[in-house]
Amino acid sequence: MEMNGEIKALLVSIGSANIDDELLAEAAKTTIPSAGPGAGLESFFFKSGGHRVRLSINKNSPLRVVRCCTDVAIIKDKKTIVTGKLEPALSHCPEQAYLTLSGRCVYDCKFCPVPKLDGEVKLPDKILQLVDEARQSGQLRAISLTSGVEKSPEDEVKRAVQMVRALRKRYDIPIGVSVYPTDTSSEELKAAGATEIKYNVETMDPEIFARYCPGLSLDYVLTSLEKAVNIFGRNRVSSNFILGLGESDECVLDGVTRLAEMGVIPNLRPISPHPLRAGEVKVERPSAERLLKLARATKKALEDQGLRADLAETMCLPCTGCDITPQIDV
Numbered sequence: 554m555e556m557n558g559e560i561k562a563l564l565v566s567i568g569s570a571n572i573d574d575e576l577l578a579e580a581a582k583t584t585i586p587s588a589g590p591g592a593g594l595e596s597f598f599f600k601s602g603g604h605r606v607r608l609s610i611n612k613n614s615p616l617r618v619v620r621c622c623t624d625v626a627i628i629k630d631k632k633t634i635v636t637g638k639l640e641p642a643l644s645h646c647p648e649q650a651y652l653t654l655s656g657r658c659v660y661d662c663k664f665c666p667v668p669k670l671d672g673e674v675k676l677p678d679k680i681l682q683l684v685d686e687a688r689q690s691g692q693l694r695a696i697s698l699t700s701g702v703e704k705s706p707e708d709e710v711k712r713a714v715q716m717v718r719a720l721r722k723r724y725d726i727p728i729g730v731s732v733y734p735t736d737t738s739s740e741e742l743k744a745a746g747a748t749e750i751k752y753n754v755e756t757m758d759p760e761i762f763a764r765y766c767p768g769l770s771l772d773y774v775l776t777s778l779e780k781a782v783n784i785f786g787r788n789r790v791s792s793n794f795i796l797g798l799g800e801s802d803e804c805v806l807d808g809v810t811r812l813a814e815m816g817v818i819p820n821l822r823p824i825s826p827h828p829l830r831a832g833e834v835k836v837e838r839p840s841a842e843r844l845l846k847l848a849r850a851t852k853k854a855l856e857d858q859g860l861r862a863d864l865a866e867t868m869c870l871p872c873t874g875c876d877i878t879p880q881i882d883v
């Protein structure tokens with residue numbers, strides 16, 4: 554049985570699966586281990602019927618992945634719900650080198666583990682090396698860069714601009730960038746050779762934003778998105794919008810409509826509670842029904858504005874692993 558939007562929504566709502574070590578080892582063998590120690594062992598990608606899903610590995614999940622002839626099957630309550638193939642990641646996800654420049658952040662968004670991790674700040678040579686390793690697979694279709702804010706948004710944008718410039722000299726494939734915006738980030742990144750840009754609203758509920766993203770400004774992100782559409786063009790600007798922080802469906806529907814009217818493609822992202830943030834944020838992973846309802850409404854909002862999520866070439870929209878992506882999954 555192949556995956557469709559409904560089956561994917563069920564898998565995404567659960568978000569994890571128990572997978573045999575042997576199967577995982579087979580998938581990991583074809584994964585370039587360049588995203589840091591342990592990367593690729595934490596989650597895996599499954600593809601079926603033209604849809605892709607990323608599931609985290611959890612021995613206690615109600616889903617179990619087993620071998621099934623030349624494919625694998627995902628089982629729930631002793632019944633096979635879908636069959637398909639495990640898909641190798643390049644750097645983070647299939648077909649892309651999706652790299653984090655700074656794995657640290659001076660801000661403290663309550664749903665994000667990065668400020669607690671004190672992660673690596675990658676030097677340009679390391680990024681170039683990781684992209685080159687991904688290129689050697691023959692499957693590299695895009696480069697995507699994201700970053701925490703190690704010192705300041707301005708400093709981080711400077712780092713991203715330098716990196717895009719260096720990559721653009723070497724690669725003729727789409728480059729996407731996701732950073733916290735600055736007054737000149739869109740102009741600078743476009744001039745450096747970036748193809749697409751993502752500034753995350755995180756939520757369109759101003760009270761939830763103020764509570765969970767202290768020190769950041771939703772209005773500033775929205776203004777920056779509007780400007781980004783003028784610089785990068787329609788279908789080239791997206792924004793992550795988290796589902797599960799206590800926002801109402803009405804807030805999501807109004808929010809995606811407002812973003813689409815600005816020419817921005819919303820990327821509805823089901824929240825994944827992180828152990829490092831336990832007790833700091835109240836989260837509820839959305840049900841399959843809610844995921845489908847909101848994805849279908851977003852599809853309509855995009856189509857009303859003549860926007861196409863399925864034209865995106867970088868970052869999460871073409872990957873689709875974590876979300877129900879309008880015009881691809883529904």
Ligand code: SF4
Nearest residue numbers: 646869872873874875
């Ligand atoms: S949808 Fe985005 S965050 Fe999820 S696996 Fe794909 S690239 Fe990574």
